[in-house]
Amino acid sequence: MKNEEIILSEREKILGRIREALKVSAPLPGSHSEVAAHATTESPASHAREWLPSVGASGAEQFDLFAKNCADLKADFQLLNNREELPAALQKIAAAEKWSRIASHDGELSNFASVSLGLPVLLTDKGYDVQEMEKCDAGISECDALIAQTGGVVVTNRSAGGRALSVLPPHHIVLARREQLVADLPAAFALLQQKYADNYPSMISFITGPSRTGDIERILVLGAHGPKKLTILCF
Amino acid sequence: MSFVSQFKSLASEKTRDLRHRSVIRTALRSYEVVRDKRKAAFQSWESARQAAAETKWEAINHLDEHLVALTAKLEARGTKVHWASNGAQAREIISQILRDKKARSIIKSKAMTSEEIHLNHALEKEGYTVVESDLGEFIVQLRHEAPYHIVFPSMHLTRGEIKDLFQKELGDAPSDSPEDLTMVARRVMRQKYLTADVGFTGGNFAIAETGMISITENEGNARLTAALPKTMITLMGIEKVLPRFADLALFLPMLATAGAGQPMTCYNTMYSGPRQPGECDGPEEWHVVLLDNRRTELLANAEQRDSLHCIRCGACLNVCPIFRNVGGHTYGTTYSGPVGAVITPHLRGLQDWKHLSNASTLCGGCTEACPVKIDLHHHLLQNRRNASTSEPAFFEKLAYQTFAIVANEPAFWSLAKKIGWLTQPLQSLVKGTALDPAKAWTKTRELPPQPLESFKDWWKNRK
Amino acid sequence: MTVTLFIPCFIDALFPRAGISMVEILERLGHKVVCPNEIACCGQPPFNSGYWDEARTIAAPALEKLKDAETVVIGSGSCGAMIKKFYPELFKNTPQAELAKQVASRTWEFSDFLVSKLGVTDLGAKFPHKVTFHDGCHGLRELGIKTAPRALLGKVGGLEFVEMKEESCCGFGGTFAAKFPMISTAMGEVKCAAATETGADFIVSNDSSCLMHIQGLLSRQGSKLKTIHLAEVLNQK
Structure with missing residues (x-):
């Protein structure tokens, strides 16, 4: 109880200092005049779309941009003709990398994909042993969106089998439908807001390429801690 | 040794170190190339900067409201929010959590705030095992060194030095290739992740609207830190707030572009709570520690309040010719470079740290590079003004008072020039010796010869 | 037009050729050049060191001397910045605040004056290097x-x-x-x-x-x- 009192009072002390400090207003950025503090309802960032890198108007242009961005990021993007091509695409990777077991999660697409491989599957949905996941050759997950502007993938722990599946195994396979491609970052945030409203998954992650580091002489190395490879299979 | 003599002594050493100069220049020139390319990809980088500056202005100038909203949202989903006025309180809060959880080992992802409160040192003293998981941080931790740069902690080291370090400390360094060395760190770290009791992170942005903390990283180490251990602790400064979720659509690419010349950092992850009912993994408990540590004093300074807009991208360090020549460690501060020179005098005492504001040519490269338009180099001028006003240096003030008298009286000014001209032969006799009043200049540079006829003489004579 | 040429202290004492060249160029272009003898310095050295009172001691009389100048041209980007950018800051909340802004708006750095104000780029110079x-x-x-x-x-x-x-x-x-x-x-x-x-x-x-x-x-x-x-x-x- 005593501890709680201290914590509460520290909060009030800090907020008190903030309120005291803010009695004097600060000049607005880019102006040297004193401007009274005001609360705006519209975010200055709400026009971000007009300033961020351009994405092209048509869906085809946006798919081309997504593919180009993936290539720059060293992510493997495969645009398939239909869902039925998924198993073959996966089997090709599995054979090349000699997968013996995979991790995935319960989902319409992910079930279809992982079952088609005929390998032992660790499903994360009802809890799992991380040491077991560590032994998996790949993590196969669904996603919330692909972003043309950045070549990125949006996953949440709700859509993509938890927090670790997309980052612990050495190869992350993302399964996506064409209609999941959004043009840009503002569209991705709008989609998340619309989809989850006031019940956000506790983790939302924008994944842009496979894990990387440049900490040694600024030379790019993939697979620093997360996956060395990121493959996006989209139909 | 005082902070200023320490700075000067380290600066003398580093500025003579041509190997250091070349390593840093090479690294930062390659950064400049990619950064310029990414900036050019924006339809309007300048408009984006202005919007980012206005958004941070709004966040900081309504900080109380945003923090209250953030806290309410976080707590509603079971996150425990703690408030710390200073480093000691933050360390005690964190220690208490570790004691409660009977934790032994902590895996950390990069957090400059933890450097600010010297957390590792305190926890190690209490017997905890603390492992930095970011590769650069891991390397400097093995060297018992502070991060060299807020974004690139080990940029001062060559692959050869890192190979030797790994060989000595880990007994494992197959070659000096960055790929091999990175894989050594990956192997070492994997088991630490799987067994650590507590995961510790910093935070890049705190979203008031939705009660989220956004973490930006390239390696995936923060993702793992926030996924595997049973308890998660996040320490962040109170200034990290952004009003709205959608603001990230602007800030994430800007942080990546300004900080590392990337279109987006590899992982940008927003956390809004510990593991929720129905979720399959993640920490059972999440503690968020909000740190003041004299940020409210900076907030009270309306003139320099915008320095709290800083998103710690490191862009101002990267372009700063002072940073490039003296290096990150010379500053002796958690936050180095221009932003460090601006805020450290506020966070740790103006008189002790004013030399950082003096050690600048006011070239303005930092202000131009800042993605949130902090008026950095003008704040250095204001720090100088505040320092000289509150505690003027006797001889310096006297010198300027004398200079003012001479400059304001044409006869004195003319006389001063004549004296300067007449004493030139004397000056060349003592040049570079202890008797030379201009020694600081003449040690490495020639003085310009002074002509007998000044401009004003010429002007008068031609009439 | 009448150009008031502000010669910075170090050009006056150490690099008079630069100042003389400015006078000769401006006169060749048909302008009347005046150089107030009473102005020696813009006040930047004490200003940059944080001694703003001493900076004002130097800058205030300079401002007064420039009060009626039609156009001020200054032969240094640095001293130009002092007048154009920092005088308004230095004299904020003083009786000379308004004057500082006016003088700032009438002041030009030499090369900027030639190109942006006079629209001149070709001065017929030759420099085969x-x-x-x-x-x-x-x-x-x-x-x-x-x-x-x-x-x-x-x-x-x-x-x-x-x-x-x-x-x-x-x-x-x-x-x-x-x-x-x-x-x-x-x-x-x-x-x-x-x-x-x-x-x-x-x-x-x-x-x-x-x-x-x-x-x-x-x-x-x-x-x-x-x-x-x-x-x-x-x-x-």
């Missing part, structure tokens, strides 16, 4: 002057222009050069190396203070590379 240009940071970033000096050099007969690969501060920084000589020297060395790499015969700038620093290092190094003020180049026949 390979040159590179150093942007003084104050002129470049406080005043945004980048294209004007290059436009002027572009019209100089026989001149071959080459840019340095790396744009950086020369490390002068006023009293900084004496307070932190090791950093200042290191920055200057980087600058000199970038200039030498171009193979130019001359480093030109619109700021004599930067040139004084660069020349000081070059002379000590025994380099053949020379420095020269833009106005002197533009005044060569």
Whole structure:
């Protein structure tokens, strides 16, 4: 109880200092005049779309941009003709990398994909042993969106089998439908807001390429801690 | 040794170190190339900067409201929010959590705030095992060194030095290739992740609207830190707030572009709570520690309040010719470079740290590079003004008072020039010796010869 | 028009040729030049060191002398920035606040005045050498002057222009050069190396203070590379 009192009072002390400090207003950025503090309802960032890198108007242009961005990021993007091509695409990777077991999660697409491989599957949905996941050759997950502007993938722990599946195994396979491609970052945030409203998954992650580091002489190395490879299979 | 003599002594050493100069220049020139390319990809980088500056202005100038909203949202989903006025309180809060959880080992992802409160040192003293998981941080931790740069902690080291370090400390360094060395760190770290009791992170942005903390990283180490251990602790400064979720659509690419010349950092992850009912993994408990540590004093300074807009991208360090020549460690501060020179005098005492504001040519490269338009180099001028006003240096003030008298009286000014001209032969006799009043200049540079006829003489004579 | 030429203290004492060239160029263009003898300095040295009272002691009488000037031209980007950008700041909340703003708006850096105000780029100068240009940071970033000096050099007969690969501060920084000589020297060395790499015969700038620093290092190094003020180049026949 005593501890709680201290914590509460520290909060009030800090907020008190903030309120005291803010009695004097600060000049607005880019102006040297004193401007009274005001609360705006519209975010200055709400026009971000007009300033961020351009994405092209048509869906085809946006798919081309997504593919180009993936290539720059060293992510493997495969645009398939239909869902039925998924198993073959996966089997090709599995054979090349000699997968013996995979991790995935319960989902319409992910079930279809992982079952088609005929390998032992660790499903994360009802809890799992991380040491077991560590032994998996790949993590196969669904996603919330692909972003043309950045070549990125949006996953949440709700859509993509938890927090670790997309980052612990050495190869992350993302399964996506064409209609999941959004043009840009503002569209991705709008989609998340619309989809989850006031019940956000506790983790939302924008994944842009496979894990990387440049900490040694600024030379790019993939697979620093997360996956060395990121493959996006989209139909 | 005082902070200023320490700075000067380290600066003398580093500025003579041509190997250091070349390593840093090479690294930062390659950064400049990619950064310029990414900036050019924006339809309007300048408009984006202005919007980012206005958004941070709004966040900081309504900080109380945003923090209250953030806290309410976080707590509603079971996150425990703690408030710390200073480093000691933050360390005690964190220690208490570790004691409660009977934790032994902590895996950390990069957090400059933890450097600010010297957390590792305190926890190690209490017997905890603390492992930095970011590769650069891991390397400097093995060297018992502070991060060299807020974004690139080990940029001062060559692959050869890192190979030797790994060989000595880990007994494992197959070659000096960055790929091999990175894989050594990956192997070492994997088991630490799987067994650590507590995961510790910093935070890049705190979203008031939705009660989220956004973490930006390239390696995936923060993702793992926030996924595997049973308890998660996040320490962040109170200034990290952004009003709205959608603001990230602007800030994430800007942080990546300004900080590392990337279109987006590899992982940008927003956390809004510990593991929720129905979720399959993640920490059972999440503690968020909000740190003041004299940020409210900076907030009270309306003139320099915008320095709290800083998103710690490191862009101002990267372009700063002072940073490039003296290096990150010379500053002796958690936050180095221009932003460090601006805020450290506020966070740790103006008189002790004013030399950082003096050690600048006011070239303005930092202000131009800042993605949130902090008026950095003008704040250095204001720090100088505040320092000289509150505690003027006797001889310096006297010198300027004398200079003012001479400059304001044409006869004195003319006389001063004549004296300067007449004493030139004397000056060349003592040049570079202890008797030379201009020694600081003449040690490495020639003085310009002074002509007998000044401009004003010429002007008068031609009439 | 009548141009009030503000000659900075170090041009007056150390680099009179630069000032003389400015007078001769402006007069050749048909303008009346006046140089108030009572103004020696803009007050930047104490200002940059934080001694704003002493800076005002110097700047206040200078402001009064410039009160009725139609146009003020100043032969240094750095001192130009002091008047245009920092006088309004220095005199904020003083009786001279309004005057400081007015004078600031009527003040021009020399190259900017020629190009942006007079619309002149070709002065009929000849300078048959390979040159590179150093942007003084104050002129470049406080005043945004980048294209004007290059436009002027572009019209100089026989001149071959080459840019340095790396744009950086020369490390002068006023009293900084004496307070932190090791950093200042290191920055200057980087600058000199970038200039030498171009193979130019001359480093030109619109700021004599930067040139004084660069020349000081070059002379000590025994380099053949020379420095020269833009106005002197533009005044060569």
